[in-house]
Amino acid sequence: MQSNTAAFLMLTFWLAMAPALSAQTGEVNSCVSCHLEEGEELAVPVEGMRNDVHAQNGLSCADCHGGDPKAGLDGDMDAAMDPDKGYIGVPSRKDIPTFCARCHSNTAYMRKFNPRVASNQLERYKTSIHGKRLINGDEKVATCVDCHGVHGIRASNDALSLIYPTNVPSTCGRCHADAEYMADYDIPINQLTSYTKSVHGVALLDRGDLGAPACNDCHGNHGAAPPGAPSIAFICGQCHLNNSELFFKSPHRVAYEENDFPECETCHDYHDIQHPSDEMLGVGENSICIECHEEDSKGYATAIAMRNQIEFLKSKMSTADSLVALAERAGMEVSDALYQLNDADDALVKARTQIHSLDLDNIVNVTNEGVTLADAALLAGTNALSEVQFRRKGLAVSLVFLLILAVGLYLKIKEIDIKHPLR
Ligand code: HEC
Ligand code: HEC
Ligand code: HEC
Ligand code: HEC
Ligand code: HEC
Ligand code: HEC
Ligand code: HEC
Ligand code: HEC
Ligand code: HEC
Structure with missing residues (x-):
């Protein structure tokens, strides 16, 4: 009974599938029909092909496995799966890359289907670990x-494909995060967990920000x-262009190369990249500069000076910010001051990027811009507040005046009442 239902479902499925799978020839495909009839494991590939990009392009079993899909309709599997008719069978694991590359490295063939698709996957793959x-x-x-x-x-832009950006980390993690599977190797297995907690992982996996890198954006699609x-600064520089350009012009570039320090990674880590903080700069407890620069060195002095510039701008902004907020709450029009504060904030962001130049003058220039803006906002806030005070004082004076007037009026009325009592 159960197997009858299964057979019925299979048949319905096959009727739905057959046109798609033999779209090109318009003929019945013996590989598909016999494998469905065989059922179980032999039918699994047929079902899988339902959403396959190859089937969508009119390719079927024999295009990959070889053999003759027109033979064997009478049940003679050897006629269909005939090595003389190019039947390859199942490739061994080590032969899979060349099995796929038979088409994918053939530029002329691939262009017929998709003029833009690359045909260098095998070539790149051979360079990977x-x-x-x-x-x-x-x-x-x-x-x-x-x-x-x-x-x-599935095609790479299909959200259900294993290599769609949001799916890449778990696709790689299936092996790389599996302690047992990776036990024979001498590399860490924490890439997936570190990445998932990083700014990049949170942006891509929690917020769906496709601008954030998945594993392949840093490791390459095929050249892992x-x-x-x-070469790390180039990788990060694909997206963080300003930081990498400033880094390249800084004295760290040569120094890091000579010492084999891994560029951006030296200060930011690589899988576990977090939001940087001002505390990383300077010579305090969480400073990274003091990991290499000793007291009395130029690097040490510059670290202090750069941090001071940032802190100075921040304190200016914070004073201006609270005054402007006070004025705003008192109902004053402070939009100009708010714009200035916004621009000062942009300067602060720029200064944090300029740190990568290690050039104190650059940072002083940018923070000075910010300080000028914060000062202007501070002045505007102060003016608005004294205007409030002025208006309040004016109100008090007029209140006193009104009070005097009221008392005067009262006395006058009293006087009239006495002189002309009501009868
Ligand atoms: C008449 C039935 C029939 C036809 C037609 C048929 N197959 Fe098969 N196929 C089978 C059976 C049964 C098996 C499992 C037994 C075996 O491997 O010899 C099988 C196994 C396979 C395997 C796995 C072989 C392995 O080594 O594990 C592949 C791949 C395959 N078929 C591809 C094809 C392709 C491609 C076509 C069409 C050109 C095709 N088959 C046509 C019945 C068929
Ligand atoms: C894009 C190429 C491609 C197409 C199209 C394709 N196969 Fe395969 N097939 C493979 C590869 C590669 C393997 C080996 C997978 C592995 O070793 O993990 C395989 C394995 C198999 C196996 C062995 C058991 C298994 O499931 O791994 C069978 C049976 C099979 N294919 C049948 C078919 C049939 C039937 C069709 C058509 C419905 C088909 N294949 C279409 C590439 C293809
Ligand atoms: C380590 C994982 C991995 C391996 C191994 C791998 N690929 Fe890819 N492949 C990817 C990723 C990731 C993409 C790109 C997704 C994107 O563009 O967002 C991709 C993209 C593709 C594309 C789309 C065109 C392109 O190049 O961007 C094709 C075709 C392709 N791979 C074929 C292959 C073939 C053939 C092999 C074996 C020689 C292979 N891949 C091995 C991960 C892999
Ligand atoms: C018979 C030739 C052929 C073989 C063999 C073949 N492919 Fe393809 N493949 C194609 C064609 C044609 C397309 C459609 C072109 C396109 O849309 O980019 C395609 C598309 C793809 C895509 C989607 C590319 C994109 O646009 O994102 C991937 C991924 C892919 N193939 C992987 C593989 C893998 C993995 C294998 C080996 C298991 C394989 N192919 C074997 C011909 C083949
Ligand atoms: C089928 C399991 C598997 C999958 C899936 C896989 N890898 Fe690997 N990968 C390995 C194994 C095994 C090694 C060899 C370990 C070694 O190099 O010591 C390796 C090596 C690497 C290396 C070199 C490590 C080193 O320092 O030697 C990188 C980088 C890498 N993989 C990245 C990736 C990325 C990125 C993905 C996903 C796009 C991925 N891998 C998917 C199994 C896998
Ligand atoms: C922001 C870029 C970036 C992303 C995203 C990234 N990696 Fe890496 N990965 C690196 C860098 C840089 C190294 C080299 C570290 C070194 O050797 O100094 C590395 C090293 C590795 C290694 C070698 C072993 C190790 O841990 O040092 C593997 C394996 C690896 N990455 C896999 C992955 C996987 C899997 C993902 C996704 C879950 C991933 N990477 C995401 C940049 C990245
Ligand atoms: C594919 C583009 C891309 C690549 C490659 C990339 N990043 Fe990012 N990175 C982003 C995006 C997008 C964000 C913002 C995430 C967010 O919104 O929180 C980000 C955030 C960051 C942040 C936090 C910034 C902040 O203000 O909090 C740091 C630090 C960072 N990346 C460093 C790196 C380093 C180091 C590398 C190379 C190892 C790298 N990134 C590679 C896109 C990228
Ligand atoms: C010498 C250590 C060091 C190196 C090397 C370094 N950074 Fe930074 N980076 C910092 C510090 C310190 C901050 C935080 C500044 C702050 O918040 O005051 C920072 C902040 C950042 C930010 C957030 C601020 C912004 O610009 O948006 C990003 C993104 C960033 N770095 C990317 C990179 C990239 C990419 C590289 C490699 C090209 C790199 N960093 C190399 C120390 C470093
Ligand atoms: C991984 C080690 C390392 C870290 C971390 C590091 N530096 Fe450096 N830095 C060097 C080396 C090596 C040089 C070149 C030799 C020298 O001048 O000390 C250098 C040079 C400099 C110079 C140029 C000095 C000169 O003589 O012209 C400045 C400025 C500087 N670093 C500032 C910083 C600041 C600020 C930080 C923290 C954000 C920092 N460095 C973090 C290793 C490091």
Whole structure:
């Protein structure tokens, strides 16, 4: 009974699938029909192909596995799965990259389907740690099907694909966060957990901000390797252009290269990147500068001076801010001062970026701009408040005046009452 229902469902499914799977030829496909009839494991690939990008492009079983989809309709599987007709069967794990690349490295072939699709995946893959280890017989590394799936491969812009940005971390994490799977290797397994807690992970996974990097934005789609120390600033610089340009012009660039310090990572970490704070700057408890710069060095002095500039601007802004807020609550028109404070805040943000230049003059210039704006806002706030005071004083004077007038009137009325008592 149950298997009858299953068979019925399969048949319905097949009727729905058949046109899609043999869209190009318009003919019945023996691979599909027999595998559905066989059911169970042999039918799984057919079901998987329902949403497969290859099926959507008119490709089917035989395009990947070879064989003759027109033969075997009579039940003769050997006629369909015939090596003489190009039947390859199931590729061994180490052969998967070349199996897929038969088409994907063939630019002319691929262009017929999609003029823009790249055809360098195998070439890039061979440069990755995955690719290099696979060639040397390590079958636990990622091959094409570990990242893309098989029988159900979706286009990269499909939100359900394994490599859609929000799905990439768990796709990589399936191996990299699995302690047992990675036990044979000498690398950490905390990438996924660190990344998930980082500014980038929170932005991408919690807020769906596709501008934040997933694993492949830093490691490449197919060339996965740990980026060497002197190329990290380029990776981060894809998105943080100002920071990397300032860093490149700073004395740290050469010094870091000579010492093999990993650029941005030295101060920000890499998977566990957090919102930076002003405390990282200077020589206080949480300063990163004092990790390398000793007292009496130029770096040490510059760290103090830069932090002082930032703190000075912040204190100016905070005083101006509270005065302007007071004036606003008293009902005064302070929009100009609010704009100035906003611009001062932009200057503060800029100053934090300029830190990467290590050039104190740059930072002084930017913070001075901010201080001028904060001072102007402070002045506007002070003026607005004295205006409030002035109006209050004016009100008090007029109240006293009105009171005197009222008393005078009262006395006058009394006087009239006495002179002309009511009869
Ligand atoms: C008449 C039935 C029938 C037809 C037609 C048929 N198959 Fe199969 N196929 C089977 C059966 C049964 C198996 C499992 C037994 C085996 O591997 O010999 C199988 C296994 C496979 C496997 C797995 C082989 C392995 O080594 O595990 C692949 C791949 C496959 N078929 C692809 C195809 C393709 C491609 C076509 C069409 C060109 C096709 N089949 C047509 C019945 C069929
Ligand atoms: C885009 C290429 C591609 C297409 C299209 C494709 N396959 Fe496969 N198939 C593979 C690869 C690669 C493997 C090996 C997967 C692995 O080792 O993890 C595989 C494995 C198999 C297996 C072995 C068991 C399994 O599920 O892994 C069978 C059976 C099979 N395919 C049948 C089919 C049938 C039937 C179709 C058509 C409905 C089909 N395949 C379409 C690439 C393809
Ligand atoms: C380590 C995971 C991983 C492996 C292994 C992998 N890919 Fe990819 N692949 C990706 C990611 C990530 C993308 C890009 C997604 C995006 O653009 O957002 C991608 C994109 C693609 C694309 C779309 C075009 C492009 O290049 O952007 C194709 C086609 C593709 N891969 C084929 C392959 C083939 C063929 C193999 C094996 C030789 C392979 N991939 C191996 C992760 C992988
Ligand atoms: C018979 C040729 C052929 C084989 C073999 C093949 N593909 Fe494809 N693949 C295509 C074509 C054609 C497209 C559609 C082009 C497009 O839309 O970009 C495609 C599309 C894709 C895409 C979506 C690309 C995008 O636009 O995002 C991925 C991912 C992909 N294939 C991965 C694989 C993997 C992994 C394998 C091996 C298991 C494989 N392909 C084997 C021909 C093939
Ligand atoms: C099928 C499991 C698997 C998947 C999925 C996978 N990897 Fe790997 N990866 C490995 C194994 C195994 C190694 C080899 C470990 C080593 O290098 O010591 C490796 C190595 C690496 C390395 C080199 C590490 C080093 O320092 O040697 C990087 C970087 C890497 N993977 C990134 C990624 C990224 C990014 C993704 C997702 C887009 C991914 N991997 C998906 C299994 C996987
Ligand atoms: C913001 C960029 C960035 C992102 C996002 C990122 N990585 Fe990395 N990853 C790096 C850098 C930089 C290194 C090199 C660290 C070093 O060697 O100094 C690295 C190293 C690695 C390594 C080598 C072992 C290790 O931990 O040092 C693996 C494996 C790895 N990353 C996997 C991943 C995976 C999986 C993800 C997603 C969950 C990911 N990475 C996300 C930048 C990034
Ligand atoms: C694909 C683009 C991209 C790449 C590559 C990238 N980032 Fe980011 N980064 C972002 C985005 C977007 C945000 C903002 C996240 C948010 O809104 O919280 C961000 C936030 C940050 C922050 C926090 C800024 C703040 O004001 O709190 C730091 C620090 C940072 N990234 C450093 C790095 C470093 C270091 C690298 C290289 C290892 C890197 N990023 C690579 C896009 C990127
Ligand atoms: C010498 C240590 C150091 C290095 C190297 C470094 N940073 Fe920073 N970075 C800082 C400090 C300190 C702050 C925080 C300043 C503050 O908040 O007062 C910061 C702040 C940031 C911010 C947030 C402020 C902003 O500009 O939006 C980003 C983003 C950032 N860094 C990215 C990078 C990138 C990308 C690199 C590599 C090109 C890099 N950093 C290299 C120390 C460093
Ligand atoms: C990982 C070590 C390291 C860290 C962390 C670090 N520096 Fe440096 N810095 C160096 C090295 C090495 C040099 C070049 C040798 C020297 O002048 O001390 C240098 C040079 C400088 C210079 C130029 C000095 C000169 O003589 O022209 C300044 C300024 C500077 N660093 C400021 C900072 C500030 C500010 C911080 C904290 C945000 C910081 N550094 C964090 C290692 C570091």
